[in-house]
Amino acid sequence: MNLTQRDAEVIWHPYTQMLNSSPPIAISHAEGCYLYDENGQRYIDAVSSWWVILHGHSHPYIVEQVQQQLKKLDQVIFAGFTHEPAIALAETLLSILPANQQKVFYTDNGSTAVEVALKMCLQYWYNKNLPRKKVLAFHNGYHGDTFGAMSVSGRSAWTTPFESHLFDVVFIDLPVAQNIEDLKKQVTALSNSLACFIYEPLVQGSAGMIMYGAEELDQLLAHCRDCGVLMIQDEVFTGFGRTGRNFAADYLSTVPDLMCFSKGLTGGTMPLGVTTCTQHIYNAFLSADKLKTLFHGHSFTANPLACTAALASIQLLLSAETQHHIQRICQQHQTFAIEIASHPKVKEVRQTGTILAIEWLAGDGTSYFSGLRDLLYRYFLDHHILLRPLGNIIYILPPYCISNTDLAYIYQTITDALHTI
Numbered sequence: 001m002n003l004t005q006r007d008a009e010v011i012w013h014p015y016t017q018m019l020n021s022s023p024p025i026a027i028s029h030a031e032g033c034y035l036y037d038e039n040g041q042r043y044i045d046a047v048s049s050w051w052v053i054l055h056g057h058s059h060p061y062i063v064e065q066v067q068q069q070l071k072k073l074d075q076v077i078f079a080g081f082t083h084e085p086a087i088a089l090a091e092t093l094l095s096i097l098p099a100n101q102q103k104v105f106y107t108d109n110g111s112t113a114v115e116v117a118l119k120m121c122l123q124y125w126y127n128k129n130l131p132r133k134k135v136l137a138f139h140n141g142y143h144g145d146t147f148g149a150m151s152v153s154g155r156s157a158w159t160t161p162f163e164s165h166l167f168d169v170v171f172i173d174l175p176v177a178q179n180i181e182d183l184k185k186q187v188t189a190l191s192n193s194l195a196c197f198i199y200e201p202l203v204q205g206s207a208g209m210i211m212y213g214a215e216e217l218d219q220l221l222a223h224c225r226d227c228g229v230l231m232i233q234d235e236v237f238t239g240f241g242r243t244g245r246n247f248a249a250d251y252l253s254t255v256p257d258l259m260c261f262s263k264g265l266t267g268g269t270m271p272l273g274v275t276t277c278t279q280h281i282y283n284a285f286l287s288a289d290k291l292k293t294l295f296h297g298h299s300f301t302a303n304p305l306a307c308t309a310a311l312a313s314i315q316l317l318l319s320a321e322t323q324h325h326i327q328r329i330c331q332q333h334q335t336f337a338i339e340i341a342s343h344p345k346v347k348e349v350r351q352t353g354t355i356l357a358i359e360w361l362a363g364d365g366t367s368y369f370s371g372l373r374d375l376l377y378r379y380f381l382d383h384h385i386l387l388r389p390l391g392n393i394i395y396i397l398p399p400y401c402i403s404n405t406d407l408a409y410i411y412q413t414i415t416d417a418l419h420t421i
């Protein structure tokens, strides 16, 4: 039996239909922005392996640092114990986040980073004995697949089977110049019952790389602050350079109360989640009363290897070389965006930093389930590129080490697909 057949015997993959889906491609190794399958076929990883890889696969510096750490300390309980990688990472991360972020809470993925942020906000008001219990979120947002994260995400085919088990959330539209005053009124009307507002800043990733303005978001956030609503900025996707700056926060003047990170946090090498918060939030849990404790901790909280990988990845991110690569990708995207925008089959081109989305003018609907999506996915694989369209939206989200030659090949293949399909 080959790997694909063995896989079919024992594995249940995420996001894969049980019947009719093509078998998975077995990857044997990866380097830089290339994936190699067991037959030696090479694919360009143009979606950074589900948005996580920053500096390319198996980056030698991260590999070296993790190897050294593995020889020293693999794992230790993080309640009552601590270690250098966790502390060094927290110090480094806080030094590049908005100055009001003062405490780091570790988990092991994006969904749990969101769960912790929600629990911190809800318990913040509980500890203060104030009746603020509602959560505010954007329509069509995505914050993860666990129950709390699903609850604050937009309702869709993903959440329908669990609908009755999801807690109530007040959903509002993305802010634009025309509706901002109306949105502020909605927040004001609810403000005494709102615990927090959770949002993906500037880009709603899973919704289809939907982009919206920093200025309008800033106005909404400033109003939330005036109304005492805690703000959770979910940078699980936008963090670590994706938007062209280190964080989406670097485009905003209103600072959030809490922030969530994962995906690119370790450069994509290992699972790790982080929730940061202000000293003010932290203080609401400081008490001799044990009932005010945040009772949340995962077995692999602050795994030393993952923390080491994250520290190495952030060092790489901050290097002049990586910052140059990020700007280079932004410029390449920009040039192609202008070129492709006038194509008759293109409905819209959107770009925020290294994220480029091309919305296809599709006849048969825009959903994840559209037939066009499968055709495109297959077409790009046949041309040795991993691109995973969201419905009729093709997006490019490359590792920062991608060459201009590979970018040009991806752009050309997309252009050809527009002509061919």
Ligand SMILES: *Cc1c(COP(=O)(O)O)cnc(C)c1O
Residues within 6 Å of the ligand: 109, 110, 111, 112, 114, 142, 143, 144, 145, 200, 205, 206, 234, 235, 236, 237, 238, 262, 263
């Ligand atoms: C992917 C994602 C999450 C969930 O992260 P996981 O590590 O997949 O659980 C949360 N928020 C946003 C904005 C995301 O894009």
